[in-house]
Amino acid sequence: MAAILDDATGTVFVGGAGPGHATPETLLLRLANRHGLIAGATGTGKTVTLQTLAESLSLAGVPVFLADVKGDLAGLAQAGSDQAKLHGAFQSRATQIGVDLDYQAFPVTFWDVWGETGHPVRTTPAEMGPVLLSRLMGLTDVQEGVMTIAFRVADQEGLPLLDLADLQAMLIWVGQNAADLSLRYGNVTRASVGAIQRALLVLETEGGDRLFGEPALALDHLIRRDDQGRGMINILSASRLMTAPRLYATFLLWLLSELFEELPELGDPDRPVLAFFFDEAHLLFDDAPKALIDKIEQVARLIRSKGVSIWFVTQSPTDIPDAVLGQLGNRVQHALRAFTAKDQTALRAAAQNYRQNPDFDIAEAIQQVGTGEAVTSFLQPKGVPGVAQRTLIRPPFSQLGPIADDQRRAILAGSDMGAVYDTALDRDSAHEMLARRTAEAGAAASEAGAKGKDDDLFDMPPRTGTDKGTGRGRPYQPPKPATAPARGRSDSIAQTFGKSLARQLGSRTGQALVRGVLGSLLKKRR
Incomplete structure (x- = not known):
């Protein structure tokens, strides 16, 4: 039986040999920070692949951060069961690819912007900065300039921006002093301030008032291991967050930026410091200006030296700009359907992103692979892309699907993160x-x-004459x-x-x- 983790070669097992392929597919840990892509149509097995990769990385001691869009990934916190309805299919797949079906639970910390199904996760406007905030609110260039001025003045005046109320107060101050500020920083109009305030109101209704505040998330609390040396799997509850897709995408981009700025340079570590899975990654790039895409490309290119492995999870590789797609060396492509001319174009583009295999046509294979099967390509020891292979993804060891509410509450109650984040702070700001x-x-x-x-009273002039009605002198006259x-x-x-x-x-x-x-x-x- 194949081992999930091979310390001698520094690899984790991804899947077994598919048709026409005799060698199992493995991910080389020291090249995992070259990032990865998991793509495929709805229902083809992307979520299960994400779950099994998170399990394998955790077993290798790599902490994981991922967004749970549908609530399915919470099952990582519970061991799978031989009583589950899919146990027979899982056992058959495990036997076919030569691995033991070792059911087990994994160390999990739940996070939630709303603080309902996980520990509250917060940041501050000061940490996010004017550029990402402007992207979050869809501001124009002129309005972004006014936002930048507000941040600059707040810094100079010693006014911490820790929540939305702070930012709103600062913008009102900027609007009231627009004339003076325009002389120093350029034109500031009340119309621009008003437009930003309206955008802040929309952001507040979408949950921004929950996202911004203290205590802010400390990155050290994401990069942890349990007492067995397994990497902590941090699960962000995103089912409600997906109703505000811009908020979701901007928050995850901020988190990547924070990791890039705060983590030290490591060069090429023997395994990632953190694996970051960005589900529904197309939301990050929808209607994104070129400057933002350039920023994402820069982060993806440079953050690898900080030991961070980024995995973009989406339906089609065409959802990812070419500049970013070119940074993704490890790829798992589940089935794509080609029902329309646009689908066929996307299928051909997906096939061209792989190193060709003379044994089969990649475009045909991408259409033919079944659920739980994929066309894969992982970097080889010298960093060369591997030849595309048809791979049977191993079944998960943890529970497939969501967990019960009482199980989630028990995990939250036993987490030491509750004492740090569950109670909000309201510092002087x-x-x-x-x-x-x-x-x-x-x-x-x-x-x-x-x-x-x-x-x-003292400035009142003395009276000349008598009161009105006495008949003597002039009547009383009030001072002019x-x-x-x-x-x-x-x-x-x-x-x-x-x-x-x-x-x-x-x-x-x-x-x-x-x-x-x-x-x-x-x-x-x-």
């Missing part, structure tokens, strides 16, 4: 700092107004509204405004309103 400044400005305006009224009354009117407005600000600070809505007038008040104080 831009939202609170700007609210305090506004309150102080309001109090100062109120004090100035009261002082102005006192000054009016030349100086003091004008100042008193202005101060009265400021006083009323300051008191209103103080009352508004008691509620979240009030705080949002208060932030809108911060700029003009601060200008008066200066």
Whole structure:
């Protein structure tokens, strides 16, 4: 029987020999960071291939991060069973390809942006940055420029942007001080600020208010092993996240960027530091500007030296831009259907991405492979692409399909990540700092107004004559509204405004309103 992990050769078993092929297919661990592709039509076995690769990498001590789009991959946390309805088919496949069907559970940590089916996973606007945030909200170049200015000013003023409320407050401040900022950074219009605020509102309704906050996800908590030396499998619950595809794609791209920036250079390690599976990868590239695609290509090319292995999972290789596709050295191609002219074009393009095998026609093989079978090509010891082969993918050792809710709750309760992430933090940040400044400005305006009224009493001219109705001298005439009354009117407005600000600070809505007038008040104080 073939071993799933061969430490002597540094390989993991992927599948057994298919028709016309006598040698099992293996993935060379030291070349796994050349990235990979899992493609195929719906229902052809992509999810099972992803599951078995995650199992094999975990057994090799490689931590894994993957998105569970349909809830099926949660089964990695439970051992498969000989009572399962597919046990007979799995046993037959295992015997055919020469491996033991070793049912077992794998170490799993569940994550969820909404914090419902996993530990909350968060980041901050400051960590994501203006470029990715602009991509997330679909901003124009002009609006992205205004967003960049807001981040720059927040940094200079010492105003941390930790959640959406902080960013919204900062944008209001920018809008109120647009004239001054335009002189330093270029044109800033209230129309652009308003458009960004509307995009933020849409993002908030899609779950952005859950994504942004603290404690932010620490990458060290993804790169862990259990006490048996198996890599931790981090599963991001994405079934609800898929209703906001731009949020899903941007979050995973941010995570890749963070890994690229924070991990040290390793050169060519003997096995990956982390394997990253990007399911529904086409969402990353749909309507993406060229600058973003260039960024993804750069990350894919350079992150390999950090020891990160990226696997794109999608229906067709044509979903991936050529510049990125060229970085994917390990490939598993499940069946594609060619019912239309467009499908036939995609089929021919997929076949051309493989090193030709004289024993069979690759385009025909891609149409003919059954469920759980694929056309594969893995890098050879010198980094050369392997000849395309028809491969029978090994059956999974863990449970195929979702797990019960009580099983998920038990895993979450036993995870040490709960103590770190389950309780949200609300540190002092831009939202609170700007609210305090506004309150102080309001109090100062109120004090100035009261002082102005006192000054009016002393500035009143003396009366000449007696009160009206005495019949002596001129009747009383109020002072002419030349100086003091004008100042008193202005101060009265400021006083009323300051008191209103103080009352508004008691509620979240009030705080949002208060932030809108911060700029003009601060200008008066200066």
